[in-house]
Amino acid sequence: MATPDPLPFATATGPAPRVRGWLSRPDxxxxxEVTGRADAPALVFAHGLGGNHxxxxxxxxxxxxxxxxxxxxxxxFAPSSMPPGGPQPERFADDLAALVAALGLREYxxxxxxxxxxxxxxxxxxxxxGLKALVLCATAGPxxxxxxxxxxxxxxxxxxxxxxxxRREGDRQGIVPAIGARAAAEQPALHFLxxxxxxxSTGLDREAVRARLHAARTRAPxxxxxxxxxxxxxxxSEDIVFPSFVVPELARAMPRARxxxxxxxxxxxxxxxxAEFNRILAEFLAETD
Numbered sequence: 001m002a003t004p005d006p007l008p009f010a011t012a013t014g015p016a017p018r019v020r021g022w023l024s025r026p027d028x029x030x031x032x033e034v035t036g037r038a039d040a041p042a043l044v045f046a047h048g049l050g051g052n053h054x055x056x057x058x059x060x061x062x063x064x065x066x067x068x069x070x071x072x073x074x075x076x077f078a079p080s081s082m083p084p085g086g087p088q089p090e091r092f093a094d095d096l097a098a099l100v101a102a103l104g105l106r107e108y109x110x111x112x113x114x115x116x117x118x119x120x121x122x123x124x125x126x127x128x129x130g131l132k133a134l135v136l137c138a139t140a141g142p143x144x145x146x147x148x149x150x151x152x153x154x155x156x157x158x159x160x161x162x163x164x165x166x167r168r169e170g171d172r173q174g175i176v177p178a179i180g181a182r183a184a185a186e187q188p189a190l191h192f193l194x195x196x197x198x199x200x201s202t203g204l205d206r207e208a209v210r211a212r213l214h215a216a217r218t219r220a221p222x223x224x225x226x227x228x229x230x231x232x233x234x235x236x237s238e239d240i241v242f243p244s245f246v247v248p249e250l251a252r253a254m255p256r257a258r259x260x261x262x263x264x265x266x267x268x269x270x271x272x273x274x275a276e277f278n279r280i281l282a283e284f285l286a287e288t289d
Contacts (some may be wrong), residue, residue, distance in 0.1 A: 001024075005018040011064050016035055016064045016065060017036070017037065017101055020032070020034075021033045023072075023098060025095060027091075028075045028081045028082065028083040028231075028255050030095055032103075033053055033072070035064040036064045036068035037068060038068065041066075041068065041108075041109070041289060042067065042107065042109065043063055043069050044096070045071045045165075046096065046111045047074065047116055047240070048115045048116055049073075049180075049199050049210060050268075051077075051113075052078050054071075056111075056270070058278070059111070059274070059281070062274075062282075064252055073114070074087060074092060075092070076209070077090060077204065078201040078202070078204075079200075086205060087212075089118045089142075092118055093123040097123060101256075105130055106129065108132065110124070110135065113137040113268065114139050115209075116139070117137075117140065118142055120136060122142060127277060131229050133232075134229045134231040134283070135233075135234065135284065136231065137234045137269065138234070138241065138268070141249070142216050142217055143224065145243055147269050148221070148253070149249075156246070159203075162245075163240040166240045167240055169181075170184075176198070177241055177267065178267045179266055180267050182264065182266060182272075183272040187272065194271055223256065227254050227255075227257075230257075230287070231251070232259070232284045233250060233251045233259040234269060234270075236273075238264065238267040239266055240265040240267065260280055
C-alpha cells in the first residue's frame, strides 16, 4: 500500500515526487518512503541499530534530485511493526528483496550502515541481477571482524579495551556511542536528534537484537568473494562501536572493493560528517553509474 504525497519534495534540481507506503510481510509490516523521480536511478538505504528510515535525512535531501531514494525501517523499528519475538536479523535480507520486488527496482544501489550491513551482506552474495553497487559503512555484517584482524586478535583486543572505556565514560555523560563524544561536544543538536530518532522505536530491545546480530556472524571470509558488485567501504577514524582498522582487510577480500576513512568521525559518519560522507558517496556513484 503506497500513498503519494500531495506536495513534491523540493530539491536543488527541482521538485521531486515522494511516496510513503507499507509492505506486508508474513509476520509484520515494513514502512518505507520513496523520494525522487520514478525513472531516476534507485538508491536504497539500510539503517543501523540506533535508527530508522529517518536516519538518512541528510542523504535523501542531498540525493533525491538525482536518484530515487528509498528509505525503510527494518522490522521492529518504528514505524514498522514488531514481529512476534522481536526482530530476527536472518529475515532482513528477505525483507529487502521483497521491498525491491514490490517497488519494481530493476537496478539499484545499496547504502548500508552498521546493522544494515547484515541486510546488505546477506542480500548481495545472492548476486541479484539489479544490484549495481554497494556502500558499507562501519560494518562487517555477518562476517566476524576477528577474522579480519591482521594481528591475529591482539589489535582487536586492544581496540576493545579502549572502546569499552570510552563507552563507559560516554554512558556516564549521556552520550550515544554510535555518534560519539566529539559529535556530542561539537554538534549537540545533532546528537540530540540522533538520540531522538532512536527513541522512536519504543518497545524495541536493542540489546537482544545486538545479541542476535552477533550470533548471526556465521559467514566465512571466503563468502565475501561472492559479492561481485562494485563496493565502497566507509569507516570513521574514531569509531568505538566497530573496529575501523579491519576495513582494509575486509575490502581486500572482495573482488571489486575499496575503502576510505573519514577523519574525526565516529560510528555514524553519514550523520556526523554528512557533507564529507555525501561527497564521497556521490563520487563513488558517479564512477559506478
